[in-house]
Amino acid sequence: MTQTMTGYLRNDGRKGIRNVVVIAYLVECAHHVAREISFAYRDKDVHVIGFPGCYPNGYALRMMESLCTHQNVGAALLLSLGCEGFNRTGLAATIAKSGRPVETLVIQQNGGTAKTIAAGIEWVGQALEQIDGVTRTEIEPSELVVGTICGGSDATSGITANPAMGRAFDLLIADGGAGIFEETGELIGCEGYMADRAATPELAAEIEACMDKTVRYYATMGHASISPGNSEGGLTTIEEKSLGAYAKSGASDIAGLIKPGDRPPTGGLYLLDVIPDGEPRFGFPNINDNAEIAELIACGSHVVLFSTGRGSVVGSAIAPVIKVCANPETYRNLADDMDVDSGRILEGRATLDEVGQEVYDLIKNVSNGAQTKSEALGHREFILTYKSFEPIGPSCLPMAS
Amino acid sequence: MSSSDFDPRLVYLSPKDNICVVAQRLEAGARVLVAGETIEVASTLPIGHKIAVRAIAKGETVLKYGAPIGSTTAPVARGEHVHTQNLQSDYIPTYERDGDGAFQG
The missing domain is CATH 3.40.50.2300 (Response regulator)
Structure with a gap:
């Protein structure tokens, strides 16, 4: 390797x-x-x-x-x-x-x-x-920035693919790299757990304020970030979806809170706040998965990990997208679009640790030039819409930076 | 309760949970061990769907991964499918694609 x-x-x-x-x-x-x-x-x-x-x-x-x-x-x-x-x-x-x-x-x-x-x-x-x-x-693993997103989720996403990507994040961060998780709209219900993992009490307060804003924003929209397909796949509520999505973050301390366009100043785990500041003005914060992928890339992600249970096929302009398929039935149906079959875990054919290592090895291979499935198929999706943000507060980044 | 009290086609994620998760599709009429008791599945349950591991009262919090995922809107019997017909978010509602449960924007 x-x-x-x-x-x-x-x-x-x-x-x-x-x-x-x-x-x-x-x-x-x-x-x-x-x-x-x-x-x-x-x-x-x-x-x-x-x-x-x-x-x-x-x-x-x-x-x-x-x-x-x-x-x-x-x-x-x-x-x-x-x-x-x-x-x-x-x-x-x-x-x-x-x-x-x-x-x-x-x-x-x-x-x-x-x-x-x-x-x-x-x-x-x-x-x-x-x-x-x-x-x-030459690029060392410590110089890599990796983003993570889930899309087309079902209830297997939070049991196989997201925890496996979390393990890959733990390995990356142990090597000195930076990992970014986001979808704050899909972390509703996890605010207390995230605050507990913040590197400082001041950062914990920033995360709680960010999540208050998120709940307010989506309540104004009247629709949470949960789709009919998510529900057909066994996810009943936004907080259930969130707990599964949260597993993408792995087990590291949260080093900082950033906004679209901010780059992690050090290695470690960063939470990306994607919810606009101020009164809701421009509609739903991220109208589809590619809006979030574009933001992860704008924060400097070399590669984006994408978990899916229902079976998303998208890629992205600029940075390769690694597809981790959570649902073994979906993998058998859409194998040509999937880079990793993490549904093996549900069928007893692999452990979380094994799939986590496989995802991390694939990050390094793809960073060394290997094409992902979505790249080879020509997926280059991109979308950017209106938002507004205030700059991040002074407690949001590690002191060393 | 431990995972040995469950059919291998079910995942019991946390000992605090009052639901378990279907890991392999279950056809209607399938008999599965849920929390040490064999129950017959009333309707076909796709992978990822939830089954109550004990009776849950109306308004009770449902726990998955040991964490709250919403409150019941009706009493739920042991072995019953737990989903949008009897569970709702404590934050923001979930909508369906069509029919009465669709989002009107």
Whole structure:
């Protein structure tokens, strides 16, 4: 098993495990042009991300800055219609400052759809050649950041896949790496347990305040983060779903509480607060799993672990997604989409520790370049919508940072 | 109670729990050992669904992993399926995809 991995050294010193060109549309009106440019490079790591809204949003800008300068990204092409409110010059400046090649194409200034597509295809071709020369570097497990999410959950998720991913987190954190768990909307009912695991009393208070906000927010929405499919899979209430989701966090102390775009300053276990601050304004906090995956990646995740019982098939732009299938019946039905069969635990064919080790080994293999199932199938989902956040408080991060 | 009091097709997650979890699909009429007593399953139960390990009164807290997952809305007999028809969240309701139980936005 690989202990040291080989990745890509960026000019800002960060180390990536993929060498992606992102094409970012800055309003839905530029989405088609972005997609058409990417179609010319279907067999390359050229991924489309974007923000659909015409109104500007500080959270969306920060997310796009974090994503376009993510360590897995080598270059970025920005696609603007021309009249939208997104701060394209600010985004381009942030990317340029990070040392990455960046270009902005404004459709209204480039002669329209066809001419912009042609210009974009040419620029991406040059960018791919340029970033192929990026310095390769060794990556230690202690330098990895891994995110975790569950989606398409059923009642097996919290018995097999989530506890197994929790064991993998324990192994990663013991090696000095950072793990991020989130879905605070799916931790309702776990607030007391999480506060008990906080590294400091001040952090415990921050976590409790964060969870109060979460319950308030979803109560206003009138619908918790629990779907009909979850219920068909045996999950009756949000707190039942939460207890299963919480198992993803493993057994480490919680070192800090971060928000989308914040990067863990040290190794250890971090909770990501995904619930907007202030009065609910823009609707449901995360309208689907990919909204959360994008936030985990914006926090610097090299790889995302994704557990599923019902059988989600999604992947993501920018960072590989490792699918851990909780339900043995689902695995037999959807094996081509699943990286790990943790339902073996329910059938007595493997132990939690064995599957936890398998997940950790796979994190390292994937970080060394091995493709996940969703990557090989071409899944590059991405979504970003409106939110607003206040900066994290001073007690949220470890003192050493 | 310990796991030896349960059919191997059931998982009893914590000794505090008043429910156990179906680990392999049970057809209606299947006979399984629940908390040391054999019961007949009334309706087919897919993997992941819950069975009461003892009688649970209306309004009582249901425990899974040793932790609360909501309160019963009706009395539940030992061996009965515990789900949305007799258990509700203490936080925010759960909705169905269609029919009377659907979310109206």
